[in-house]
Amino acid sequence: xxxxxxxxxxxxxxxxxxxxxxxxxxxxxxxxxxxxxxxxxxxxxxxxxxxxxxxxxxxxxxxxxxxxxxxxxxxxxxxxxxxxxxxxxxxxxxxxxxxxxxxxxxxxxxxxxxxxxxxxxxxxxxxxxxxxxxxxxxxxxxxxxxxxxxxxxxxxxxxxxxxxxxxxxxxxxxxxxxxxxxxxxxxxxxxxxxxxxxxxxxxxxxxxxxxxxxxxxxxxxxxxxxxxxxxxxxxxxxxxxxxxxxxxxxxxxxxxxxx
Amino acid sequence: xxxxxxxxxxxxxxxxxxxxxxxxxxxxxxxxxxxxxxxxxxxxxxxxxxxxxxxxxxxxxxxxxxxxxxxxxxxxxxxxxxxxxxxxxxxxxxxxxxxxxxxxxxxxxxxxxxxxxxxxxxxxxxxxxxxxxxxxxxxxxxxxxxxxxxxxxxxxxxxxxxxxxxxxxxxxxxxxxxxxxxxxxxxxxxxxxxxxxxxxxxxxxxxxxxxxxxxxxxxxxxxxxxxxxxxxxxxxxxxxxxxxxxxxxxxxxxxxxxxxxxxxxxxxxxxxxxxxxxxxxxxxxxxxxxxxxxxxxxxxxxxxxxxxxxxxxxxxxxx
Numbered sequence: 001x002x003x004x005x006x007x008x009x010x011x012x013x014x015x016x017x018x019x020x021x022x023x024x025x026x027x028x029x030x031x032x033x034x035x036x037x038x039x040x041x042x043x044x045x046x047x048x049x050x051x052x053x054x055x056x057x058x059x060x061x062x063x064x065x066x067x068x069x070x071x072x073x074x075x076x077x078x079x080x081x082x083x084x085x086x087x088x089x090x091x092x093x094x095x096x097x098x099x100x101x102x103x104x105x106x107x108x109x110x111x112x113x114x115x116x117x118x119x120x121x122x123x124x125x126x127x128x129x130x131x132x133x134x135x136x137x138x139x140x141x142x143x144x145x146x147x148x149x150x151x152x153x154x155x156x157x158x159x160x161x162x163x164x165x166x167x168x169x170x171x172x173x174x175x176x177x178x179x180x181x182x183x184x185x186x187x188x189x190x191x192x193x194x195x196x197x198x199x200x201x202x203x204x205x206x207x208x209x210x211x212x213x214x215x216x217x218x219x220x221x222x223x224x225x226x227x228x229x230x231x232x233x234x235x236x237x238x239x240x241x242x243x244x245x246x247x248x249x250x251x252x253x254x255x256x257x258x259x
Numbered sequence: 260x261x262x263x264x265x266x267x268x269x270x271x272x273x274x275x276x277x278x279x280x281x282x283x284x285x286x287x288x289x290x291x292x293x294x295x296x297x298x299x300x301x302x303x304x305x306x307x308x309x310x311x312x313x314x315x316x317x318x319x320x321x322x323x324x325x326x327x328x329x330x331x332x333x334x335x336x337x338x339x340x341x342x343x344x345x346x347x348x349x350x351x352x353x354x355x356x357x358x359x360x361x362x363x364x365x366x367x368x369x370x371x372x373x374x375x376x377x378x379x380x381x382x383x384x385x386x387x388x389x390x391x392x393x394x395x396x397x398x399x400x401x402x403x404x405x406x407x408x409x410x411x412x413x414x415x416x417x418x419x420x421x422x423x424x425x426x427x428x429x430x431x432x433x434x435x436x437x438x439x440x441x442x443x444x445x446x447x448x449x450x451x452x453x454x455x456x457x458x459x460x461x462x463x464x465x466x467x468x469x470x471x472x473x474x475x476x477x478x479x480x481x482x483x484x485x486x487x488x489x490x491x492x493x494x495x496x497x498x499x500x501x502x503x504x505x506x507x508x509x510x511x512x513x514x515x516x517x518x519x520x521x522x523x524x525x526x527x528x529x530x531x532x533x534x535x536x537x538x539x540x541x542x543x544x545x546x547x548x549x550x551x552x553x554x555x556x557x558x559x560x561x562x563x564x565x566x567x568x569x570x571x572x573x574x575x576x577x578x
Contacts, residue, residue, distance in 0.1 A: 014528050019390070096371070122391075131363045134364045139439035141330070142330070155443075161270065162448070167440055180503045222374055223400055227396065227398070229395055232394075233535060238557075239559055241561025241562065245561045247573050249543070250574055252557040253518070259574055
């Protein structure tokens with residue numbers, strides 16, 4: 001099975017994150033950039049499918065030059081190769097334009113299965129799998145906590161607000177996964193060394209047949225008008241329990257009219 | 260005034276969800292709200308009373324197995340046709356899994372911008388969003404097409420405005436491409452009568468400090484006494500104490516209740532990302548240095564196994 005995993009480089013969600021003051025885009029320059037955590041689960045799932053059924057795993061990333069670090073990191077887990085969509089005109093692209101670019105790249109990769117994380121930790125927009133599926137005219141099985149592959153039949157169990165659903169489709173398809181699906185492996189030393197030699201193909205917009213005017217700021221379908229940092233919350237009263245902690249807690253809740 | 264389409268979120272168990280009423284309330288600022296029900300046969304009829312109560316002047320319904328038997332693609336197709344026909348001033352969906360998925364497909368079909376996790380919407384279509392785990396407030400606009408936004412639950416207070424909507428059944432003509440992802444089975448596992456996590460006014464969450472699955476009864480008891488929902492930190496979920504659908508945090512649900520009670524939760528960024536826009540935060544933790552106390556309006560340092568039962572007892576006394 002030919003599997004493509006979408007990997008996004010994002011600012012570390014454990015550190016302070018900001019939007020840029022000049023163009024209102026995510027500040028990636030001063031951030032510690034990492035692989036979007038959910039994507040590691042997507043890579044792991046792809047590797048498990050390859051191990052069980054054979055095939056090839058390709059990483060697909062759209063991002064600036066520095067995304068190369070995340071691509072190598074992804075490859076160190078075990079995928080075979082990577083494709084990096086790299087073009088200065090992409091800066092400032094909205095989700096709609098991003099899906100256009102990724103769909104164009106996927107069109108050249110002949111994937112049977114596209115796996116991605118359910119959302120990224122920077123935008124948390126959660127729209128990419130369905131946008132790509134819509135463009136490619138293939139099925140999208142999203143939010144998987146379990147994925148079963150039986151020949152060309154994919155079956156996914158996905159969490160819903162009320163419980164869960166079991167959903168099925170045939171390849172080609174897009175599957176997005178939550179972090180409940182598996183436990184991603186750590187790259188081995190051998191894997192890290194091997195990743196340095198794995199092929200990483202760079203694709204420009206011209207090579208994808210996408211006009212620069214359709215992406216970036218020119219092609220954006222939405223715009224940030226302004227942004228402000230919220231003042232950090234400050235802690236209020238803190239007491240140490242000396243036998244009456246529960247009562248004191250309820251007294252506080254009562255003054256706030258919750259009890 | 261032009262129509263504003265509100266795509267209804269509802270469940271079989273609870274009917275119209277609160278976020279739908281919030282959307283109808285927001286929609287009235289932008290135009291005349293029309294509710295869109297996409298679901299199983301008879302869904303619109305069952306929901307029309309409540310939708311009218313909150314100002315839906317009209318209900319568009321697309322119902323049946325072609326809509327309900329597949330993942331969101333047929334819903335997006337029907338909605339896109341409706342948008343092309345009525346040219347609404349805006350389209351509002353819930354910022355939950357399905358709402359975002361329908362919106363995603365709609366954005367591509369119409370080549371239209373999309374804004375998700377919106378907590379406020381001005382009459383001119385400017386949306387307010389909360390980004391980066393609640394640390395940044397963003398004002399944004401759709402610059403291509405109509406305002407297509409998904410609204411985060413607990414963003415506005417639903418206000419009633421009585422109307423008597425007529426139901427218009429839409430013709431459902433979906434393509435084979437819309438039927439590629441078939442729903443084989445839907446399993447309900449909602450426990451009891453607790454409010455849904457993202458919509459609850461009160462959320463009581465347990466973390467690693469709760470110790471084991473059995474002890475989560477303490478968390479549930481306090482939640483029930485406060486009429487709230489139960490949440491869990493990632494550490495608690497990863498340890499198998501509580502099911503994943505109740506996880507609050509960066510890789511779980513984002514909640515914004517009036518009251519958030521954190522029990523045995525240290526307050527790692529992972530968790531804070533999902534709850535720090537709560538109005539009032541209360542924490543109990545044995546470690547006085549735990550970062551959760553930096554957020555808490557009221558914190559108790561001590562043993563939750565002593566403090567929580569005592570608090571429960573005190574609430575019962577006051578009732």
